[in-house]
Amino acid sequence: MGRKRITPGKVRLTEVAALAGVSPITVSRFFRNPDTVSAGRRLRIESAAKDLGYVPNLAARALASQRTEVIGVLIPSLTNNVFSDVLRGIYDAFEGSRYSIQLANTRYSVLQEERLLRLFLMQKPAGLIVTGVDQTAEGRAITQAADCPVVQIMELGPDPIDMMIGFSHVDACYTAISHLLAQGCRRIGFLGARMDPRVQRRLQGYQNAMKNAGLFDPRLIVTTAVPTSTTMGGNLFSDLMLKAPDIDAVFCANDDLALGVLFECQRRHIAVPEQLAIVGFNDMEFMAAAVPTLTSVRTNRYEMGLRAATMIMDEIEGRPVTERVVDLGFEVMERQSSTMQRSATARPAQADRASGTKW
Amino acid sequence: MGRKRITPGKVRLTEVAALAGVSPITVSRFFRNPDTVSAGRRLRIESAAKDLGYVPNLAARALASQRTEVIGVLIPSLTNNVFSDVLRGIYDAFEGSRYSIQLANTRYSVLQEERLLRLFLMQKPAGLIVTGVDQTAEGRAITQAADCPVVQIMELGPDPIDMMIGFSHVDACYTAISHLLAQGCRRIGFLGARMDPRVQRRLQGYQNAMKNAGLFDPRLIVTTAVPTSTTMGGNLFSDLMLKAPDIDAVFCANDDLALGVLFECQRRHIAVPEQLAIVGFNDMEFMAAAVPTLTSVRTNRYEMGLRAATMIMDEIEGRPVTERVVDLGFEVMERQSSTMQRSATARPAQADRASGTKW
DNA sequence: CAACCGCGTGATAGCGCTGTCAATATCGCT
DNA sequence: AGCGATATTGACAGCGCTATCACGCGGTTG
Numbered sequence: 131m132g133r134k135r136i137t138p139g140k141v142r143l144t145e146v147a148a149l150a151g152v153s154p155i156t157v158s159r160f161f162r163n164p165d166t167v168s169a170g171r172r173l174r175i176e177s178a179a180k181d182l183g184y185v186p187n188l189a190a191r192a193l194a195s196q197r198t199e200v201i202g203v204l205i206p207s208l209t210n211n212v213f214s215d216v217l218r219g220i221y222d223a224f225e226g227s228r229y230s231i232q233l234a235n236t237r238y239s240v241l242q243e244e245r246l247l248r249l250f251l252m253q254k255p256a257g258l259i260v261t262g263v264d265q266t267a268e269g270r271a272i273t274q275a276a277d278c279p280v281v282q283i284m285e286l287g288p289d290p291i292d293m294m295i296g297f298s299h300v301d302a303c304y305t306a307i308s309h310l311l312a313q314g315c316r317r318i319g320f321l322g323a324r325m326d327p328r329v330q331r332r333l334q335g336y337q338n339a340m341k342n343a344g345l346f347d348p349r350l351i352v353t354t355a356v357p358t359s360t361t362m363g364g365n366l367f368s369d370l371m372l373k374a375p376d377i378d379a380v381f382c383a384n385d386d387l388a389l390g391v392l393f394e395c396q397r398r399h400i401a402v403p404e405q406l407a408i409v410g411f412n413d414m415e416f417m418a419a420a421v422p423t424l425t426s427v428r429t430n431r432y433e434m435g436l437r438a439a440t441m442i443m444d445e446i447e448g449r450p451v452t453e454r455v456v457d458l459g460f461e462v463m464e465r466q467s468s469t470m471q472r473s474a475t476a477r478p479a480q481a482d483r484a485s486g487t488k489w
Numbered sequence: 490m491g492r493k494r495i496t497p498g499k500v501r502l503t504e505v506a507a508l509a510g511v512s513p514i515t516v517s518r519f520f521r522n523p524d525t526v527s528a529g530r531r532l533r534i535e536s537a538a539k540d541l542g543y544v545p546n547l548a549a550r551a552l553a554s555q556r557t558e559v560i561g562v563l564i565p566s567l568t569n570n571v572f573s574d575v576l577r578g579i580y581d582a583f584e585g586s587r588y589s590i591q592l593a594n595t596r597y598s599v600l601q602e603e604r605l606l607r608l609f610l611m612q613k614p615a616g617l618i619v620t621g622v623d624q625t626a627e628g629r630a631i632t633q634a635a636d637c638p639v640v641q642i643m644e645l646g647p648d649p650i651d652m653m654i655g656f657s658h659v660d661a662c663y664t665a666i667s668h669l670l671a672q673g674c675r676r677i678g679f680l681g682a683r684m685d686p687r688v689q690r691r692l693q694g695y696q697n698a699m700k701n702a703g704l705f706d707p708r709l710i711v712t713t714a715v716p717t718s719t720t721m722g723g724n725l726f727s728d729l730m731l732k733a734p735d736i737d738a739v740f741c742a743n744d745d746l747a748l749g750v751l752f753e754c755q756r757r758h759i760a761v762p763e764q765l766a767i768v769g770f771n772d773m774e775f776m777a778a779a780v781p782t783l784t785s786v787r788t789n790r791y792e793m794g795l796r797a798a799t800m801i802m803d804e805i806e807g808r809p810v811t812e813r814v815v816d817l818g819f820e821v822m823e824r825q826s827s828t829m830q831r832s833a834t835a836r837p838a839q840a841d842r843a844s845g846t847k848w
Numbered sequence: 849c850a851a852c853c854g855c856g857t858g859a860t861a862g863c864g865c866t867g868t869c870a871a872t873a874t875c876g877c878t
Numbered sequence: 879a880g881c882g883a884t885a886t887t888g889a890c891a892g893c894g895c896t897a898t899c900a901c902g903c904g905g906t907t908g
Contacts, residue, residue, distance in 0.1 A: 142894055153858050158896060168856065185611045189557065190894035192548035193863045208577040211570055218567040221594050233592055235580050252544045360775035389775060396780040416719035416748060421755040501864055512888050517866060527886065549864035552893045 141182045150178035161186060201229050201442060202250035204260045206238040206326065210358070212384075212412055212431060213261075216283065219435020220259065227443065229256060236261070238326050244269040251276045257442035263287035263294075264327045279445035281438040285328055286457060293445070295438050295456040299328050302427050302460040303335030306381060306409050309425075309462050311343055313470060315379035315407055320351045321366040321391065322383035323358035329383045332411065336381060349373045358383075363390020364397075371398075379407035379468070385414040388424055392467070407468040422466035430458045500541045509537035520545060560588050560801060561609035563619045565597040565685065569717070571743075571771055571790060572620075575642060578794020579618065586802065588615060595620070597685050603628040610635045616801035622646035622653075623686045638804035640797040644687055645816060652804070654797050654815040658687050661786050661819040662694030665740060665768050668784070668821050670702055672829060674738035674766055679710045680725040680750065681742035682717035688742045691770065695740060708732045717742075722749020723756075730757075738766035738827070744773040747783055751826070766827040781825035789817045 147154040152171050160167045160175045167175070178184075192198045203220060205213045217233070224231055232250065236243040244266045250258060251272055258273065258280045265273065273280055273291050280292035285299055310318050320336045322329045333351070340346040352370045356362060363386060370377060382388035388410030392402060400406050402422055410417055413428035437456060444451045506513040511530050519526045519534045526534070537543075551557045562579060564572045576592070583590055591609065595602040603625045609617060610631055617632065617639045624632065632639055632650050639651035644658055669677050679695045681688045692710070699705040711729045715721060722745060729736060741747035747769030751761060759765050761781055769776055772787035796815060803810045 140894095143896095144894085154894090155858065155896075156856085159857090162896090166856075171857090187552070187894050188612060189548050189551035190863090191896075193546070193552050193865085194894075194896040196863070196897090198548065208573050208580060209570070211568070211573070214567050214570070214573055218594075221567060221592075225594075230591060232589060233580075235577075235584075253547060360778035364778055386775070390778055393778050393780045416745070419719035419723060419749055419752050421752045499864095502866095503864085513864090514866075514888060515886085518887090521866090525886075530887090546864050549893090550866075552895085553864075553866040555867090555893070 141184045142187070143184075145182055146175065146178045146184045149182060150174040197254050198256060199229050200232050200250075200253060200255045201257045201259065201439075202246075202255045203231055203233045204236055204243060204246055204250075204258075205233070206236050206261055208235050211414065212429075215431035216435035216438075219432040219437075220439045221435075223436045223439030223443070229443070238324065240264060240266050240269070247273055254278070256446055257281075259283060259438050259442065260291075262327055263290075265291070279442045281441050283434055283438050285331065286455065290455055293438075293441050293451065293454045293456075295434055295441065295458060297429060297458050297460050299331035300335040300338065302429070303332040303381070303411070304339045305335075305460070306411070306425075306427050306462050307336055307339035309464060310379045310381065310407055310409060310468060311339065311345075313379075313407060313468055316345055317347075317374065317377045318345070318350065318379040318381060319367075319370045319374060319377045320353075320381050320383070321363065321370065321387050322351075322353040323356055323362050323366065323387060325353050325355055329353075332383050347374070350377065358386045360386050360390040360393070363387035364394035365390075367391045367394045377406065379409070382408065382410045385410040385412050385417055385424070385426055388426065388467075389416065389420065392420060392424065403467050403470050407470070409462075409468050413463050417463070418465065420467075425465045425468035426463050428461045428463050430460075434458055500543045501546070502543075504541055505534065505537045505543045508541060509533040556613050557615060558588050559591050559609075559612060559614045560616045560618065560798075561605075561614045562590055562592045563595055563602060563605055563609075563617075564592070565595050565620055567594050570773065574790035575794040575797075578791040578796075579798045580794075582795045582798030582802070588802070597683065599623060599625050599628070606632055613637070615805055616640075618642060618797050618801065619650075621686055622649075624650070638801050640800050642793055642797050644690065645814065649814055652797075652800050652810065652813045654793055654800065654817060656788060656817050656819050658690035659694040659697065661788070662691040662740070662770070663698045664694075664819070665770070665784075665786050665821050666695055666698035668823060669738045669740065669766055669768060669827060670698065670704075672738075672766060672827055674827075675704055676706075676733065676736045677704070677709065677738040677740060678726075678729045678733060678736045679712075679740050679742070680722065680729065680746050681710075681712040682715055682721050682725065682746060684712055684714055688712075691742050706733070709736065717745050719745050719749040719752070722746035723753035724749075726750040726753045736765065738768070741767065741769045744769040744771050744776055744783070744785055747785065747826075748775065748779065751779060751783065762826050762829050766829070768821075768827050772822050776822070777824065779826075784824045784827035785822050787820045787822050789819075793817055 143154045143157050147157045150157065152175065156167060156171060157175050160172060164172055201224060207213055221231065234246045236246060247269045255278055257278050260280065260282055261284050263282055263285055270291055282291060282294045283296055285296040286294060307318060318340065320333060322333055337346060352366050352373065354362065354366060363382060366387065367380065380391055382391060388408055391408055395402050395406060402408055408424055410424055410426040413426040417424040417426045441451050502513045502516050506516045509516065511534065515526060515530060516534050519531060523531055560583060566572055580590065593605045595605060606628045614637055616637050619639065619641055620643050622641055622644055629650055641650060641653045642655055644655040645653060666677060677699065679692060681692055696705060711725045711732065713721065713725060722741060725746065726739065739750055741750060747767055750767055754761050754765060761767055767783055769783055769785040772785040776783040776785045800810050
């Protein structure tokens with residue numbers, strides 16, 4: 131004969147309604163949209179709820195309303211600090227709201243991403259934040275089919291699923307290389323690890339810049355599929371020195387690599403920037419503290435997370451989102467490692483000892 | 490007269506049951522515990538569910554069963570990479586399980602932590618992972634009252650809420666300082682930022698070691714409440730040099746600070762380790778790549794997250810957790826920045842230029 | 849002055865699943 | 879063969895909330 135559950139001092143909508151002298155549905159309305167309830171009842175309900183210590187049951191709400199208040203966030207890595215900045219922005223934006231964040235790690239795999247997308251979507255999330263623009267066709271399709279706001283973050287692309295916020299990695303790298311060219315560098319190496327889609331777009335920007343300058347040489351490019359690390363920066367740089375000992379600058383697809391290159395230069399007594407200029411990407415905090423200070427491309431990661439979250443909430447709550455594709459831009463932070471007063475002649479880096487070491 | 494919702498091709502437990510020729514409750518049992526259903530029906534249900542593309546409705550499950558499958562995780566910071574390693578372990582462990590992780594950021598505030606604890610507990614989570622042992626009394630009480638497994642991570646303490654996994658920060662720092670003393674260092678500085686409870690315990694370990702050696706001097710300690718950063722490492726070191734110019738070693742409460750100190754030494758032409766030994770804490774990846782390589786205290790953060798999650802799952806699923814307090818230990822990774830063959834006489838660091846710089 | 853609108857409110861009937869208990873089938877044993 | 883014990887299975891009645899529709903009421907409209 132069914133369950134005979136005893137629900138002792140449980141506080142439900144009904145209890146609040148009884149105390150406030152209204153119907154349960156009115157209490158429900160009060161919690162979802164106070165404005166639809168007349169002022170008098172509003173006050174009575176409010177105090178009744180407080181007196182009883184009422185806490186809404188989210189599972190019941192989700193079941194009855196057929197939707198959840200979960201925001202799904204898909205990022206490729208939990209270790210890469212680039213994403214922790216974005217995440218902080220997202221969490222800060224949703225802090226105190228009724229939405230809760232469901233975070234998942236795609237590990238840079240589009241297949242994993244599609245699987246997780248599917249997993250999230252079957253729970254009918256209130257919104258979705260996904261990294262990058264390289265979802266599988268299937269993943270795009272099911273995401274588009276789900277009618278919830280979606281923001282793609284970290285980069286820009288021609289065909290947003292819904293909304294988009296990021297910057298052009300191609301342009302960012304192109305600009306960084308242009309800066310090196312303006313400093314008189316001619317043999318500029320490219321170091322990249324992991325080679326996820328965003329790093330590949332940076333490589334594209336590098337190639338564009340070098341080809342435009344008539345300086346492209348495939349031997350200047352050294353990459354690996356292995357995840358990035360400082361140690362890897364040193365290793366990649368060592369490889370590069372074997373392939374192209376005459377380099378006068380290195381662009382690193384991220385700052386960890388750049389730090390590794392700096393250390394390797396110290397090990398090899400290569401003067402930075404006199405013999406070799408270094409430029410990184412992301413502008414992590416340590417770049418400005420290094421000796422010499424390291425040039426990098428600043429990206430607005432915290433703001434990206436913050437605004438992505440805001441766009442989602444605006445969309446959900448019916449506030450029109452006019453800017454559906456937001457370019458957050460970037461800035462080349464020119465520091466000691468790439469700025470020099472010198473002639474535009476190439477000076478190879480293959481020295482065994484530094485002559486005018488600054489550090 | 491109630492809703493007349495049209496539920497077109499919706500696949501519920503009932504639909505699967507109809508196709509499989511069993512009752513809905515049997516299908517429900519099949520999904521929760523396949524062993525309780527006879528083999529014949531098991532196969533029929535399995536294929537029926539697959540044919541129909543059945544997806545369980547988690548909200549309905551949570552409402553009916555009065556519990557969720559949410560694991561709450563409370564960490565103090567999303568930026569500090571120490572926690573991203575732990576998180577990675579936690580996410581890896583729960584990957585593919587039925588549990589979903591709810592992450593929240595206490596921002597190093599016990600009040601925030603208590604608020605979030607309350608927030609989580611009212612949703613009846615399946616488990617809870619909290620950072621550290623310094624919850625408010627109120628926070629401890631409500632957490633203990635909730636009957637779900639709880640793991641405190643990152644450190645150890647005398648009175649676990651439920652389970653605990655970490656290591657002794659006091660011992661770890663004591664051991665690191667002992668290493669420096671064994672190397673002949675006498676005037677060992679302590680640099681700390683943020684000064685959260687764990688850093689304070691490291692300071693305690695430092696004080697114990699220095700007092701035991703009869704070398705304690707409060708002027709050797711420089712701390713700040715500001716969050717840690719590489720730049721801050723340089724700043725704190727500069728302060729220390731003003732207060733105690735005769736230091737021959739610096740212990741940094743984390744690796745960012747240590748890197749900042751290294752850079753500041755390069756700026757000031759102080760030879761490491763000849764004039765100044767440096768030891769960090771956490772053993773981030775870059776420590777082994779620096780020039781000179783930097784000594785640090787390795788902690789098993791990934792494993793900590795992994796095992797905390799495993800303990801939670803074991804507890805939930807009725808597998809007895811015998812080791813309810815796990816000491817993961819630590820290891821002093823002795824590297825160039827703190828190892829030297831030299832006499833035990835103090836050599837002050839206040840040089841203006843390096844004589845035998847290695848880098 | 850009837851028709852109409854919109855606001856605030858309430859009654860009703862689920863949302864899709866599981867706890868509880870009863871019923872039946874299966875088995876081992878005396 | 880008879881009996882209790884053990885696995886399987888099912889019926890029923892909610893879990894706590896919200897979608898939907900209905901209604902009353904004051905104010906506008908033609």
